[in-house]
Amino acid sequence: MTESLGTLSQDAAGRQEASRELLQRPIITAARDPELLSLIRKHATALKSTFASELGYTLIVESTFARLVKTPLEPTAPTRALRRPNGVPLGASSYALLALTGAALLAPGMGDQVLLSTLVAQVREDAAARGIALSENITDRRRLVAALQVLVEWGLLGETDGTVTAWGDNASNDALLSVARPLLPHLLTHPLGPDTELAHVLAVPTDDPRKRLRRRLVEDPISLRRDLSDSEQDVLAREKTDLTRQLDEYFGLTLEVRAEGVLAYDSDARLSDIEFPGSGSLKQATLLLVGELVERLPAAQARTELLAPWPLVDQILSELTAENERSWKQEYVDSVVALRTDVVALLHDFRMAESRENGLALHAHAARYRPTTGSPT
Template sequence: MSGFKAAKVRIPSTAAHEAAERRQAARALLARPLLTALGQSRELALVHRHHVALTAMFTRMLGYQLVVESGFARLVKAPVGDGGPVRAVQVSRKAVLDGLGLAVLCLACAALLAPGTGGQILISELVEQLRADAVAAGVVLGEDQAGLRRVCAALELLVEWGVLAETDGTVEEWRERDEEALLTVNRAVLPHLLARRLPVDLRQVEELWQQAVPVVVEPRQSLRRRLVENPLARREELSAAEEEVLYRDRGDVVRQLEENFGLGVEVRLEGALAFDLDGALSDVEFPGAGTVRQAALLLIDALINAARPKAGQQAEVGGGLVPSLFCVWATVDEALAELVDRYGRAWAVDFVGDPARLRREVVSLLESVSLARATPQALLLHPAAARYRPQPSAVARAKRAGKPVGESAGYEQEGLL
C-alpha cells in the first residue's frame, strides 16, 4: 500500500521491561508485606514471575527475607534500628490499634491456629473462643462498645490482610446487626504473620526479649533500610560507618534505591531524604487532606516564616547540637491559634474546639515523618521541613465565591516526603 509510512513505535527491551516489573513487584511488597491471591492477584503474579531475583535483591539490599508460596508472598522485614519512628497498625484512615487491640489480634490468630479449627468458622464461634482465651490470658476485653470495636477491628484487619475471607456475611454486619457470618480461614498464611517463629518451649512472654535479634553489621545495607522505611535519615542518627557510606558512595545509594524501588534520594549536609513522587509507598499521608495534615503543613510554614532560620542553624538536644529550628511551645500554640482563627471554618469542629488535642496530633504527625522532634521545652523542626510550602486553593476559592467550606476542602502542597 503506497502513500502511508509505517509509524515508528519504540518498544522497550525485554531487559528494561523485566526490570520495571521487578521494581513494581518490589514496591508492592514494601507497601504491603503480605500479598495474597485473594486481594492482590496481579502483584502476586509479578512476585511469582520474578521471585528468584526479588529474593536475592531483598536479601542483598535490605537484609529482608522473602517467602513466596503459591497463594501468598510475605516480605519479612527486620528492625530499622534506633531513631526511627514507631509505626502503629492502621485499621482505618483515622484509627490505629492500641495495645489492647494488638492483644486481641494475637488472640484471634491463636484461636484460628488452634487444633480443631477448620478452613471455615462462624464469627460467633471465633469471638467466643477469643473471649475465652482472653480470660485465660488475663486480658480484659470488656463487654462494652469499646471492647466490641477492638474485636471487630482485629477481625477486619485479618480480612484486609487476606487471612480471613468473608464468605457469607461480614464482620460489619455482625457488629451492627448481630447477623451471623461465615469466615474462610487462610491457614497457610497465619504462621507467617510473625517476623520470627515462636520457640516451641516458650513459657513466658519475657523470654521473647531475651532472644537475640540479628544485627545488620553492613553499613550500606542498614543505610538503605533506613531510607526505604523512613524517608528522612538524620545525619546525627547515623552511625559513623553509615555516614561515611552516605557521603562517600552517595551515587551508588541513589542509583540502587531508584533502580530497585523507584525512589529518589537527595543527600544534604543534614542527612538524606528519600521520596516517592506518586506517594504509593507512604504509610503516613503527608501532606494531605484533613484538619491535622493541613494544620501541620501550615504550622511548618508559619514557624519558618516567623523565625527565618539561617542555613546551618542548630539546636541543643541531649547535650549535643543538631540541625533544627528551636520553637518554644508558646510560639507553637500562638501559631496554631492564629491558624484556627484563619482556617477554622474549614476544619473539624472537634479540633477547633480543643487546641490541646490539635497540637498533640499535629506534633505526632510531624514526628511520625521525622520532620519534628518534641522536647519539654520546644518543638524542633528539621531543615527538611522547609521543603513544604502550602498553597491554599480550594478553601480560598470557595470563600471568595461565597460557597460553604467543609472538611474535604484542601490545599495544594509542594513536598516530596
Template sequence: MTVSTASHEAAERRTAARALLKTPILTTNAPAELTLVRRHAKTLKQLFFSRFGYNLIVETSFARLFKAGLDAGTPTRAAQRSTEQDFTPRHYTYLALTCSALLSPTVGEQVLLSALADQIRADAVLAGLSLPDTIEQARHLTQALYLLMEWGVISETDGAIASWGTRQEECLLDVNRPLLPHLLATTLREASTPGELLTVREDHFNPEAPRRSLRRKLVENPLVRREDLSEAERDVLSRERRDLARRLDEDFGLILEVRSEGALVYDPDEELTDVLFPGKGTVAHAALLLLDALTDTLRPTAESRAQLDGADVPGVFAPSETVWEEMLLIIEQYGSAFAERYKHAPDTLIDEAVSLLNSLSLTRSVKDGLILHPACARYRPEPQKLPSRPRHVVDHAADSLDGLFTDPDSSEQGER
C-alpha cells in the same frame, strides 16, 4: 533475549519489588502483584537479602517479606483502624488474641465469627485478661478483624463483619491458615521479651552491615537525619552515594536526595508511602500550617542549631508556648474548615499534628517544645497562593528558608 524483553522483565521485577516494599504481605487480594512476585521470586529473594538483609517467602497463596526490626531512630507506625485512627493497646490485644484463636486446632479453613469470638474470650480468660461482652469490646474486635482481612488472613464468605459487630448477625469467614504462622517476623520461641520482636539483629562484623542498615533507613524512613547515622553509615553514604542512588532507581524507581543535614529517598509516583504529606484531612492541613507558622515566627537560617540529648544538631527549637499559640491562631483563622471534633479541642489537634510531623522526622518532641529539622523548608508555601495571615507575613518565612536544606555541592565536596 532481546533488549525489549530484558527491559520488560526488569520493569516487572521493579513493579513486584515496589509492591513488596509497600505491602510486605501480599495475598490473592492483590492477584496481579502476587503473580509478578511468584514469577520473579528467585531474583527478588536475592535482591532483598543482598540489599537489606530481608527474607522473602513466596508460596502459592501469599508472599511475605520479613523486614528487619526497627532501628532506634525509626519513627513508629501504628496499625490503623477503619476510621484512620491509630490502634490502641486494646485493639492490639484483640489482634493478638484473634491470631492465636485462628491457630487453634478447632479452627479450620472456615470459621463462624461467633465461634471465633467464643474462642477469643476463652483464651483471654486463660491469659488473665478481662474482656467484657459489650458493644465497645465488639467494636475493638471488629477493627482487629478488618486489619486481618486487609492482610489477607481472613475474608468474608457469608455475612459481614460489620453486621456482626453492630447487630450480632452471623458471619462465615475463610481463613488463610498457611499465612498465619508467618505474620511475625521473629518466632515467639526466639524471643524472651516483647522488645526482642522489634530489635534489629545485625552481624556487625559483616562488611555489608552498614550498607544494609543504611539502605533500610533510607527506604523505611521518610527522612534520615545525619546525626542518626553511624560513622560507618555516613562513610557509605559519602563514598557510595552514586552507586546507591543508581541501585535504588533501578530496583525500586526511587530517587535519592542527599543534603548536609541528612538524606531522603522519595517516590516520584507518590505510591510507596503510608503517610502522604501534605495530605488531606484536618490534622494534615493543621500540621502544614503549623510548620509555616513556626518557621515564620522563628526565622531559622542555614546555620540554626538546636540541642537534642546534649548534642548540637541542625534545626531550630520551638518552645511549647509558641507551638500552642500558633495552633490557637490557626484554629481561629481556619477552624471553620476543620473537622468538628477539633474546633474546640486545640490540645487534641496539637497532639495529633505533632505526632504526624514526628512520624515524618520533620520534627522531634523534646522537653518543653519541638525541634524543627531543616527539611521543613521543603514545605514552605508559595505566598501568592495562600491567604495572608493576620500576624505574620508569609513572604518573610519563604525568604528565611532559602538555603536551609543546604545543597550538598556546597557542603560535602570534601567528602566525595
C-alpha cells in the same frame, strides 16, 4: 533488538512495582490481589535476591501468597500503627485481641473455614485463661472487630458469607470465614515460645552497615546524621553514587544528602503509610504551621534545625484556627491543645520535627513543604 530492550524495560518496571508494593504491604494474597501476586511470582527470583542482598529481608513466595519478612526497625524509626478503616490507630487492647485471634486460628480443630461465632468463642476462652477481660458488650465487640478487620485486610481471613462488621453491629449476625492456612505460620517474623524474650524478638540485626543504611532509607522518611553509626556514614560517603542508582532502580526512591541527614523520598508519594501533604484539618494545619515557622524564625538560628518556642507554636495555631474555623474539625477549633498534640505527632511521624522542653525543633528538610504561591506544597 528494540523489542528486547522494551521487554527488559517492562521487566525492570515490573520488579520495581512489585518491590514497592511489598515494602508497603508485606503480605499479598491471591484472594485479594491476584494480579499483584502474579507479578511477584513472575519476578520472585530477582525480588528474593534484591531484598536479601540490599536489605537483609526474606521474601517467601507461594502459589497463594507472598510474605516479605522484615527485620525490626531502628529505635529511631517512627512507629507505624495498625489502623481501623476510619484511620484511627488500634489501641493496646485490640493488639492483644489480634494476637489472641491469631493463636485461636492455630487451635486444634480450626479448619480452612470457621464460623465467626466459633472463632470468637475460642478467643474469649483463651483471653479468660490469660486473665484478659473480654465481655460481650458493644465496646469489647468493636475492639475485637478492629482486630478481625486487620486479618481480613491482610488476606488471612476471607468473608465468605456475612461480614465481621455486621457481627460487630449485632452479635446475632454470624459469618462464615475462610482461613488462608498456608499463610498463618508466616505471620510472625520470629517463632514464639514460652521462653521467648521480647528483647530477642525486637533486636535490630547487627549485620553489615551497608544493609542497615539501606533499611533506614527505605523504611524511614529521613535518617539524621546523628543517628547513623560511623560505619554507616562511611558507607554513605563511599557508596553514594551506587546507593543513589540502586534506590532508584529497585524501589523508585530519590536520594538527597544534606548536612543534617539523608532523605530517600518517593516522588509519586505512594510509598508511605501516611499521605502528606494531604486533605483534612490536621494535615492542612501541619502544612500551614511549617510554612509560618519557616517564614517567622530567623534562618541563621541554626544550620540544621529551627527551634520554635511553644508560645509561638500555640500563637500560630490559634491564628490558623481562627482563619479556618468554618472548615476545620470542631475538635481543633475548640482546643488548640488538641490540635498542637496531633500536629506535633504528625511532624514526628515524618521526622520533620522533635519536641523539646523549650519548644518544637523543626528539622531543615521540613522547609521543602513550605507553601508557595501557586503550589499546594
